[in-house]
Amino acid sequence: METPIVQAGADVGMRRMSAVLPVYAGTIFLSAFLLFGIQPMFAKMVLPKLGGSPAVWSTAMVFFQAILLAGYAYAHWLVGRFSVRRAALIHIALMIVVVATSLPIGIAAGFERPPQQGEFAWLLLLFAVSVGLPFFAVSANGPLLQAWFARTGHAHARDPYFLYAASNIGSFLALLAYPFVVEPTLRLATQASAWAWGFGLLLAGITACAGLCVGRPAGRLDTMPLVAEPIPASRKLHWLVLAFVPSGLLVAVTAHISTDVASGPLLWVAPLALFLLTFVIVFQRRPLLRHGWMLNTQLLLILGYMVVMVFNPPLGWGGELVLHLAILFVTAMVAHGELARLRPSAAALTGFYLWMSLGGVLGGVFAALLAPLLFNSVAEYPILIVAGMLCRPSFTSLRPSRLQGAVLAGLAIVGAGALVSHEASRTDMVRSFFGVHRISETPDGRFRILSHGSTVHGAQRLRQDDGTLVSGRPEPLTYYFTGGGIADAIHSVRQARGGTLGAVAAIGVGTGSLSCQARSGEDWRFYEIDPAVIRIATDPARFGFLNACAPSTDFVIGDARLTLGDARDGSLDLIVVDAFSSDAIPVHLLTGEALALYMRKLKPDGAVLLHISNRNMELGSVVRATAAAQGLTSWINEPVRSAADVQAMRLAPKVAIVLRPGVDPGPIIAGSWQEQAGPGPTRPWSDDYADVIGAIWRQLSPK
Structure with a gap:
């Protein structure tokens, strides 16, 4: 018969174990919500400093992706070098420093006006000084807490990846909440104060998570650093590519639908929401959408895309929008599904997320920064659709010989060079950092039109109604005609x-x-x-x-x-x-x-x-x-x-x-x-x- 002390200890252990999952899931959810909440909030603070230039948003994206990668590397370092107890002390100390030095979020002193030159570097420095430390501290929590959960002794500790779904649900809700709830109701000062209170709550949650892990009664798991299984370089490269493709496709689809399908405010919300939703689904313990379904659906969508490109059926902008968003969603489901299928054991969890983050950064840099320099149209979109097909297991399992690999690489280089050369010679489109400008003529040849996306920015008459060429001073048209x-x-x-x-x-x-x-x-x-x-x-x-x-x-x-x-x-x-x-x-x-x-x-x-x-x-x-x-x-x-x-x-x-x-x-x-x-x-x-x-x-x- 158990003594009262033993029984009391068992009861405490049961209560502790029952608290593990909700505390970890809630803390990871809050961390992701704050992570996605700080990005639009601070970018909005900075907009007037640089006149609201779209470069602010692009620079913000590059900065936050880079710091996210740094946060994942920091989490990987903590898990691989220190016990949970010591890692928790280091991380909690970092968060206390953030509370003492960086909250509430605001523009750092000395950045009242940007320089006449070097705005990009100035803006990166502004982000780093103002929000670099808070974002870095929050960005590490996803992989770090999952690694700690793996050592709690919970029934699901062997496979903590389902908590990544909780993380992306937080990101998803923060994404939707900012334009629809936060921005219309709260001033920036109130948003910054609310974020600071949320950070304080996050600090308490992380402390509780560490306590639940360190306080487990049996074993020495909380006193030793986690030793990761050896991962071959080819597998790490595979993870990187599987993260690269959907990340680049996210940017490319957003550019394509806003350039060639429909122009509208907040159009970036739908692609990004679908992108985050794929992580929620594939990292569930029992995904709602089976991986095999997505592999079959991808083939059907690619066939539909080819039909649209060749025959141009009258889908209307709504039908095209659905098609392209479906391509993004299913391609991301395939690539992220492969990532979930090929994930390592919990011991290598932080390294897995580190390579995923690196692939995401490289994909975003390719589509957001390199593609506008290389292409006059949104040519990266079909390229990444093809790359999405290569993420299928039927392709990734192929093992070509060295000669075959060299031939394929040579063909890819020649094809890429030909595409870049063709894009550089185009005169009907001009692409800049601010978008794609299309110069076209009406079917009857009477007008030449300049458009950005689906918005007409001006037109000039080339021919009279009888087909004769116009001569003399041009007549102002569109919104600027005399009498308007x-x-x-x-x-x-x-x-x-x-x-x-x-x-x-x-x-x-x-x-x-x-x-x-x-x-x-x-x-x-x-x-x-x-x-x-x-x-x-x-x-x-x-x-x-x-x-x-x-x-x-x-x-x-x-x-x-x-x-x-x-x-x-x-x-x-x-x-x-x-x-x-x-x-x-x-x-x-x-x-x-x-x-x-x-x-x-x-x-x-x-x-x-x-x-x-x-x-x-x-x-x-x-x-x-x-x-x-x-x-x-x-x-x-x-x-x-x-x-x-x-x-x-x-x-x-x-x-x-x-x-x-x-x-x-x-x-x-x-x-x-x-x-x-x-x-x-x-x-x-x-x-x-x-x-x-x-x-x-x-x-x-x-x-």
């Missing part, structure tokens, strides 16, 4: 100031159509973030607006939120902000801080003209609320498009004018536009707060 809202607003402001304007700042170049609204004696200067757009607009073989209407125009390259800040205060008569397409809009150009900047640069009777046409977002109420919060007056037109105008490439734009109270907006605006009385129901936007989801919802809601 933009042209009328400029004319009205000009009339209110005696018939002429002095200095004008125009943000966004497009095809240069807007330059044909300038008049003799006016000083127009264009601000453009993408040098490739300037090269396209000034190339007379492509578009002739600037050469015909304003051949001596000055261009300022860079994001206007920064470059416009260098203009002399009180020097401008008019600022035209023409940067809001149907893609992810530059929010920083529509905030209260942006309006305050515009007003500083304008003369007392100056005006801001905002082109706010957008298929996906309703921005008029944002202008109204933000202007009212700054004590300004706003006027907005409601465009009416006829079928005849659309056929003639005259696209009536929605335009807002913002002025100081009492300033005359001019005769046309006062007669046909609506003055916005009061702030309205929408909350004003600022660098600290912007509700993009609300703008989308208002656009979708019945009028």
Whole structure:
């Protein structure tokens, strides 16, 4: 018969063991949630520092992937060199240092303004100093806690990889929560404070996890470092490739659907959510989707992709979107399923995650950084689809001879060189860091069009309706045609100031159509973030607006939120902000801080003209609320498009004018536009707060 002391000890052991799984799963979930929460939060903090440039997001991705790799290497080092007790002390000490030195998250001192050159290095240093240590500490927790769980004596300790599913569920929910819940409801300062409290809770959870492992009554597992099984180099390379392909495909699919299928805000959410979901599924103890099903489905989807590429059936943008997202999901399921199938024992867990992370980093670097330099189109997408087929076990099990391997490698090199050469010679597409610009002609040959994604940025008439070539000064078309809202607003402001304007700042170049609204004696200067757009607009073989209407125009390259800040205060008569397409809009150009900047640069009777046409977002109420919060007056037109105008490439734009109270907006605006009385129901936007989801919802809601 057991003594009371023995029975009490057994009860304590049972309670401890019953707590192991929920404590570890909850802590890993929280760690992943914080890991994905800090990325958009801090990138949003940095956007105004670099004018909201897309380079901020790309640099953030490179930085966070690199630090994630460093965190996995740190976890691998802790597990391989120290007992759980000592590793826990080191890691908990690191987290205490983070609490003492780096929280709450914010822009580090000394980074008030970026340099004129070397912005990329400056931005990396800013990320490293401001959030490098917190992100590093959190990034190590996934593999580290799984390795500790393997030593708890729990019934599932032999195969702790199912906890990776809990980690990716946390990442998945954080991904969805930020744009849909966190950003629309919380200011950045509140987000940073909440993240700090979450980090404190994470510290308590990690301490509890270490205690549950170290406190187990039997064995010496908690006093010795974990000795990993020897892994051959070929297997590590296999892990790397299986992680490389879906990581690169994630970036390529996102670029492809936003370039060739549909343009829309937050379009990156769906591919990334599906990517994370594959990890959740394949690392479950009993996956919901069998690996064999995914292998068969991949063949069907590739066949469907080939049919679409060859025969171009009328799927519509919705059908194409589903096809490409399905290709990403199933290809990632195949590659990640192979990773799950080929995972080592728990003793080599941290090394496995380290090689996975390295493959993910290399895949992202290839698709996000190298591909835009090598290809004018999104050519990396079909390349990675083919690479996804090579991830199948039927291919990876092949063992070619040295001669066969050399021949295959030679063919791959020749093919890659031919593809790069072909892409470099293309003239219908121009790819830059900011996206793919397509130059095309309508089927009837009447118009040449510049588009970015599925958004038209300008058009020029080449032939009359009878087929004869157009000669003379080009006619401004699309949103800039004479009689449209933009042209009328400029004319009205000009009339209110005696018939002429002095200095004008125009943000966004497009095809240069807007330059044909300038008049003799006016000083127009264009601000453009993408040098490739300037090269396209000034190339007379492509578009002739600037050469015909304003051949001596000055261009300022860079994001206007920064470059416009260098203009002399009180020097401008008019600022035209023409940067809001149907893609992810530059929010920083529509905030209260942006309006305050515009007003500083304008003369007392100056005006801001905002082109706010957008298929996906309703921005008029944002202008109204933000202007009212700054004590300004706003006027907005409601465009009416006829079928005849659309056929003639005259696209009536929605335009807002913002002025100081009492300033005359001019005769046309006062007669046909609506003055916005009061702030309205929408909350004003600022660098600290912007509700993009609300703008989308208002656009979708019945009028």
